[in-house]
Amino acid sequence: MPASYAYLGPEGTFTEVALRTLPETATRELVPYVSVQSALDAVRTGEAEAAFVPIENSVEGGITTTLDELVAGQPLMIYREVLLSITFALLVRPGTKLSDIKTVTAHPAAQPQVRNWLKAHLPDAAWESAASNADGARLVQEGRYDAAFAGEFAAGPYGLEVLESDIHDAENAQTRFVLVGRPARPAAPTGADKTSVVLWQRDDHPGGLRDLLGEFATRGINLMLLQSRPTGAGIGNYCFCIDAEGHISDRRVADALMGLKRSCLQVRYLGSYPRAEVTPADVDPLRPGTSDEEFVAAADWVARCQDGRF
Numbered sequence: 001m002p003a004s005y006a007y008l009g010p011e012g013t014f015t016e017v018a019l020r021t022l023p024e025t026a027t028r029e030l031v032p033y034v035s036v037q038s039a040l041d042a043v044r045t046g047e048a049e050a051a052f053v054p055i056e057n058s059v060e061g062g063i064t065t066t067l068d069e070l071v072a073g074q075p076l077m078i079y080r081e082v083l084l085s086i087t088f089a090l091l092v093r094p095g096t097k098l099s100d101i102k103t104v105t106a107h108p109a110a111q112p113q114v115r116n117w118l119k120a121h122l123p124d125a126a127w128e129s130a131a132s133n134a135d136g137a138r139l140v141q142e143g144r145y146d147a148a149f150a151g152e153f154a155a156g157p158y159g160l161e162v163l164e165s166d167i168h169d170a171e172n173a174q175t176r177f178v179l180v181g182r183p184a185r186p187a188a189p190t191g192a193d194k195t196s197v198v199l200w201q202r203d204d205h206p207g208g209l210r211d212l213l214g215e216f217a218t219r220g221i222n223l224m225l226l227q228s229r230p231t232g233a234g235i236g237n238y239c240f241c242i243d244a245e246g247h248i249s250d251r252r253v254a255d256a257l258m259g260l261k262r263s264c265l266q267v268r269y270l271g272s273y274p275r276a277e278v279t280p281a282d283v284d285p286l287r288p289g290t291s292d293e294e295f296v297a298a299a300d301w302v303a304r305c306q307d308g309r310f
């Protein structure tokens, strides 16, 4: 039996479309799961080799279920990311007209991307959340709701009709998906990588977040995601999910992580992996003094000073 990749299903999710862009899926069994949690749990229990789930969209930010799963519980690691441009279709049972629609459904992350369209075209329709956009289509097929926002490609599998296509409040909306596995050695650096971590502050003090961010800033490391998530320990208690440019094998990134390890209560390393749709030629040049060679030379100099050989 081939190794399996779990994904947020059922058949016809954007997640599935994004997953199928990875070449290795040709040799994997792709298994739909009803939720992000169940797909990630399949990895934790060893039922699946990896799970593919949405993590961020360009309209609303982080997909909180995924972030919270990666923040807590048995540690997992991110190995790949995929970006997918998203526009929605309004799917209905054949024969349904716009004026028949009283209830609409989709994944909660779809709502901010179709809100204006809904207000303009279906201002009185009641919104119900679905476990995924394809699950919304399935619920429309079952007659539970009148219409679903989903990918146009989800119409066929659920015997639905596309009443409206190319619905998007924001131009160029993209969703980012990640391939998550059990912790292991990260893939070798490609020259266009990112590193994901979760940070818990040691104590609450003025400038605390600035101090954490300073570990990246002083080493010339650009950040690509900063999302706070409640720790669950009370109002005002947050941890920070951060994506930083670079790979843990880059000296500047390793050095920043060492600084954070010393100053934070806890640091969870979530992996270093290639940036989607970015090549080394697209990456900004390093800030002066932050290359591997300069870190090695500086460490050598300190060692020589300690030896009295400067």
Ligand SMILES: O=C(O)C(=O)Cc1ccccc1
Residues within 6 Å of the ligand: 008, 012, 013, 014, 015, 016, 054, 057, 086, 107, 109, 110, 131, 132, 133, 134, 175
């Ligand atoms: O993959 C899907 O279809 C999902 O339900 C997750 C999602 C939600 C909103 C935009 C893209 C993906």
